[in-house]
Amino acid sequence: MYVAVKGGERAIDNAHRLLAEARRGDSQTPELSLAQIDQQLALAVDRVMTEGSVYDRELAALAIKQARGDLIEAIFLLRAYRTTLPRLAVSSPIDTGRMTVRRRISATFKDLPGGQVLGPTFDYTHRLLDFALAAGGGGTEPVATQPGDAAPAEGMPKVASLLDAEGLIEQEAPDAEDASVGDLTREPLEFPADRDLRLQNLARGDEGFLLALAYSTQRGFGRNHPFAGEIRMGEVEIEIVPPELGFPVVIGEVTLTECEMVNQFKGSKTEPPQFTRGYGLACGEAERKAMAMALVDRSLRAEELGEEATAPAQDEEFVLMHSDNVEASGFLQHLKLPHYVDFQAELVMVRQMRAQAGAAGDTTDE
Amino acid sequence: MRTPEAARVDPSPATETDPPLLTADGVTRWYGHRLGCRDVAFMLWPGEVLGIVGESGSGKTTLLDCLSGRLSPTAGHVVYRGEDGDAVDIFALPESRRRLLQRTEWGIVRQNPRDGLRMGVSAGANIGERLMAAGWRHYGDIRGSADEWLQRVEIDGDRIDDRPVTFSGGMQQRLQIARNLVTRPRLVFMDEPTGGLDVSVQARLLDLLRGLVAEFGLAAVIVTHDLAVVRLLAHRLMVMQGGAVVESGLTDQVLDDPQHPYTQLLVSSVLQA
Amino acid sequence: MSEAAAVQSTGYNFAYLDEQTKRMIRRAILKAIAVPGYQVPFASREMPLPFGWGTGGIQVTAAIIGADDRLKVIDQGADDTTNAVSIRRFFARTAGVATTTRTTDATLIQTRHRVPETPLGPHQILVYQVPIPEPLRWLEAREAETRRMHGLADYGVMHVKLYEDIAQHGRIATGYDYPVQVGQRYIMAPSPIPKFDNPKMDRCPALQLFGAGREKRIYAVPPHTPVKSLDFEDHPFSVETWSKRCSLCGAGDSYLDEVIMDDTGRRMFVCSDTDYCAERRAAGHRGEGDGA
Numbered sequence: 001m002y003v004a005v006k007g008g009e010r011a012i013d014n015a016h017r018l019l020a021e022a023r024r025g026d027s028q029t030p031e032l033s034l035a036q037i038d039q040q041l042a043l044a045v046d047r048v049m050t051e052g053s054v055y056d057r058e059l060a061a062l063a064i065k066q067a068r069g070d071l072i073e074a075i076f077l078l079r080a081y082r083t084t085l086p087r088l089a090v091s092s093p094i095d096t097g098r099m100t101v102r103r104r105i106s107a108t109f110k111d112l113p114g115g116q117v118l119g120p121t122f123d124y125t126h127r128l129l130d131f132a133l134a135a136g137g138g139g140t141e142p143v144a145t146q147p148g149d150a151a152p153a154e155g156m157p158k159v160a161s162l163l164d165a166e167g168l169i170e171q172e173a174p175d176a177e178d179a180s181v182g183d184l185t186r187e188p189l190e191f192p193a194d195r196d197l198r199l200q201n202l203a204r205g206d207e208g209f210l211l212a213l214a215y216s217t218q219r220g221f222g223r224n225h226p227f228a229g230e231i232r233m234g235e236v237e238i239e240i241v242p243p244e245l246g247f248p249v250v251i252g253e254v255t256l257t258e259c260e261m262v263n264q265f266k267g268s269k270t271e272p273p274q275f276t277r278g279y280g281l282a283c284g285e286a287e288r289k290a291m292a293m294a295l296v297d298r299s300l301r302a303e304e305l306g307e308e309a310t311a312p313a314q315d316e317e318f319v320l321m322h323s324d325n326v327e328a329s330g331f332l333q334h335l336k337l338p339h340y341v342d343f344q345a346e347l348v349m350v351r352q353m354r355a356q357a358g359a360a361g362d363t364t365d366e
Numbered sequence: 367m368r369t370p371e372a373a374r375v376d377p378s379p380a381t382e383t384d385p386p387l388l389t390a391d392g393v394t395r396w397y398g399h400r401l402g403c404r405d406v407a408f409m410l411w412p413g414e415v416l417g418i419v420g421e422s423g424s425g426k427t428t429l430l431d432c433l434s435g436r437l438s439p440t441a442g443h444v445v446y447r448g449e450d451g452d453a454v455d456i457f458a459l460p461e462s463r464r465r466l467l468q469r470t471e472w473g474i475v476r477q478n479p480r481d482g483l484r485m486g487v488s489a490g491a492n493i494g495e496r497l498m499a500a501g502w503r504h505y506g507d508i509r510g511s512a513d514e515w516l517q518r519v520e521i522d523g524d525r526i527d528d529r530p531v532t533f534s535g536g537m538q539q540r541l542q543i544a545r546n547l548v549t550r551p552r553l554v555f556m557d558e559p560t561g562g563l564d565v566s567v568q569a570r571l572l573d574l575l576r577g578l579v580a581e582f583g584l585a586a587v588i589v590t591h592d593l594a595v596v597r598l599l600a601h602r603l604m605v606m607q608g609g610a611v612v613e614s615g616l617t618d619q620v621l622d623d624p625q626h627p628y629t630q631l632l633v634s635s636v637l638q639a
Numbered sequence: 640m641s642e643a644a645a646v647q648s649t650g651y652n653f654a655y656l657d658e659q660t661k662r663m664i665r666r667a668i669l670k671a672i673a674v675p676g677y678q679v680p681f682a683s684r685e686m687p688l689p690f691g692w693g694t695g696g697i698q699v700t701a702a703i704i705g706a707d708d709r710l711k712v713i714d715q716g717a718d719d720t721t722n723a724v725s726i727r728r729f730f731a732r733t734a735g736v737a738t739t740t741r742t743t744d745a746t747l748i749q750t751r752h753r754v755p756e757t758p759l760g761p762h763q764i765l766v767y768q769v770p771i772p773e774p775l776r777w778l779e780a781r782e783a784e785t786r787r788m789h790g791l792a793d794y795g796v797m798h799v800k801l802y803e804d805i806a807q808h809g810r811i812a813t814g815y816d817y818p819v820q821v822g823q824r825y826i827m828a829p830s831p832i833p834k835f836d837n838p839k840m841d842r843c844p845a846l847q848l849f850g851a852g853r854e855k856r857i858y859a860v861p862p863h864t865p866v867k868s869l870d871f872e873d874h875p876f877s878v879e880t881w882s883k884r885c886s887l888c889g890a891g892d893s894y895l896d897e898v899i900m901d902d903t904g905r906r907m908f909v910c911s912d913t914d915y916c917a918e919r920r921a922a923g924h925r926g927e928g929d930g931a
Contacts, residue, residue: 509806
């Protein structure tokens with residue numbers, strides 16, 4: 001005799017137990033500590049913080065550990081935690097011009113005030129597997145950090161401001177002091193979206209998605225002639241102005257990667273040619289993400305700049321609605337949920353239609 | 367089928383005293399600092415066909431988009447006198463009313479039938495859409511009407527369930543016309559209705575259009591660069607150059623005795639061609 | 640468990656969401672009730688369950704659930720499918736509310752893909768999980784355009800789809816998520832319930848709320864609101880019928896799931912609504928496949 005499927009509860013419990021076991025792996029192998037993840041898988045932590053929208057290395061490390069190294073799952077864990085956090089204050093705008101710079105490069109000028117600072121980068125490494133690392137050896141000897149290596153940025157003006165001084169780049173007027181900045185985690189996104197919301201969406205967006213979109217613009221689907229005006233990475237202070245004090249107080253320091261793309265603009269009848277900007281910002285060391293974000297930001301400005309918008313990367317609704325990997329991953333994977341009621345409806349329909357097609361001359365409906 | 371002469375009845379003095387169907391007044395459209403069209407004014411009476419000719423870039427399509435409510439003019443007014451007798455400034459109407467007009471009392475035939483058709487659904491559904499939007503809810507009636515209109519535009523009735531992608535360019539354009547005329551509009555806007563078709567197909571389409579315009583007493587505004595089209599269909603003609611109307615009048619008058627140098631050039635280039 | 644106790648045991652607020660978020664969601668719900676069938680945008684939160692797995696329904700439930708509610712959660716009509724279990728546990732843990740599998744006992748029912756067979760009453764609220772709230776989405780991909788179409792009640796294209804079905808298949812070939820018109824105004828997606836359930840929505844005495852988390856929309860059908868399934872006069876809306884009855888309880892009026900019994904293709908039909916089936920059997924009804 002048939003008994004309707006039962007035991008969902010027990011199945012879930014068992015699955016959770018198996019997951020815990022698989023997460024831990026062979027118990028002979030020492031368990032990872034959060035500090036190890038933070039220190040040695042630092043770029044994974046950076047990505048999870050950026051797309052998870054929470055700057056907290058320890059929580060991100062925990063999420064990575066709990067997610068067995070699945071970064072999108074880890075981002076999801078962090079986001080679900082973030083949503084429960086109270087909002088205590090809104091910081092003053094950060095000033096990346098005052099960044100303590102660890103890396104700063106410009107592809108547009110060979111030399112510039114403050115110079116090029118390579119910092120820790122994969123850029124000029126040969127991608128050869130280093131078997132010394134596998135053997136537990138040290139690989140390359142770490143350099144002792146020179147006191148002058150991390151440069152306070154006073155002597156490093158932003159490249160955009162150099163162009164600005166000549167009027168070669170579009171003006172970017174700061175918003176009024178009391179202007180509100182949108183927050184798509186508090187208000188639903190509506191179209192057309194303003195640039196603040198677009199940038200927020202891109203900052204939270206999936207790195208792979210943004211990378212592919214940015215790449216598509218480079219290959220001609222909405223080409224916008226970018227130059228990496230400046231990429232800088234380092235530490236920036238976060239300030240808030242408590243209402244009871246009325247003056248800014250530093251509450252901490254975060255590592256950020258910022259990319260300002262300089263893009264060609266051929267000008268119009270009324271405006272002379274000048275350069276335009278695309279902007280990218282990510283938590284930690286996330287250069288690929290920041291650059292991709294800057295290219296896509298510039299692409300999404302097509303309409304504002306009077307360019308013909310034909311490519312996917314220029315389509316605001318397409319980009320913003322599909323950039324979030326927590327949303328995309330959830331919906332994709334929901335296909336695993338039972339659909340047998342809907343499938344039954346289809347089954348009944350297809351059978352009836354086939355029966356109808358078989359019965360010649362019968363045209364009654366259902 | 368009537369002869370061209372019979373179909374092309376000039377507005378009689380009696381209709382001149384009737385209120386106009388469509389009035390354009392000072393219609394101007396700028397795209398930033400580039401001019402689309404400037405200071406266009408005319409009146410169109412019921413049953414009258416107005417041709418607008420000019421080379422590409424002369425502003426005729428911009429003007430048509432303004433007249434048909436799809437593009438807001440930078441300045442000027444477009445007033446339409448509806449079936450209910452009220453004259454309304456179409457850009458003062460809420461968008462819902464304007465869309466309702468566009469799918470009931472007006473028709474809009476685009477140059478590329480792909481822009482005016484739903485390519486993913488059958489010919490019958492393409493014709494039926496306006497009926498359904500107007501509230502028809504009887505499948506058999508909708509299908510009957512679609513069938514009737516396919517025949518009117520000389521498309522075989524057994525193509526009713528085929529998608530327009532399987533149709534030739536000429537058939538697609540005729541289907542677009544059927545889709546627009548099925549609700550018996552009072553005013554039709556056509557943008558290069560014969561553009562992109564080869565000559566023999568053009569002739570058949572023109573013939574069809576002329577018959578339908580006469581049969582239903584349609585008023586129409588036809589934009590074209592092809593003087594043969596307006597000679598056959600239009601009662602009156604406006605010639606545009608650089609966004610402005612340089613000459614207007616009765617079609618035969620303008621074409622046989624052009625006054626403006628640009629019109630003279632247009633007419634002579636056709637003669638040479 | 641009291642609200643305070645729930646907070647203490649989980650470290651989270653009662654029913655997980657913070658009170659500010661709940662207020663925001665309640666405002667959206669009120670607006671949705673005021674404009675039946677209209678999709679109200681809301682700032683959907685990340686939830687500890689994945690998007691697409693009922694986050695919209697969970698947020699609606701979390702915003703309206705009270706300590707004295709009795710919650711029932713079903714998926715595909717059943718209380719014991721994994722996702723229903725998971726969501727019911729979530730609220731048992733974070734809100735400490737009583738749960739039930741009995742439709743008549745529940746004050747709040749969260750559902751995925753079914754409306755219970757047992758008629759709902761005025762004291763009940765049905766919360767639907769919605770994957771794609773936009774009924775026009777498959778006809779028009781762009782949100783900006785579909786919102787305009789709703790605003791202008793420009794719905795001709797919806798009937799084009801139905802016309803096309805009849806022209807191609809001789810019938811309206813939509814089996815689930817069958818579009819409806821609510822209160823003679825908005826066209827609405829009823830979520831992927833089988834069209835068999837559509838008539839239950841019409842003038843239902845219970846409040847029906849719809850939550851789409853990933854798409855960030857909430858909409859509602861207030862009690863006693865007319866809900867009409869779209870159709871043509873000469874091709875009226877009709878629902879699935881089975882020649883079989885439920886093998887367990889003998890019901891001939893419920894939505895049946897088809898169960899394949901063995902690899903020779905032997906199959907039987909059982910109620911998709913597990914509570915309805917169990918209640919009938921408790922009342923002594925038997926089907927042909929039971930007790931044999």
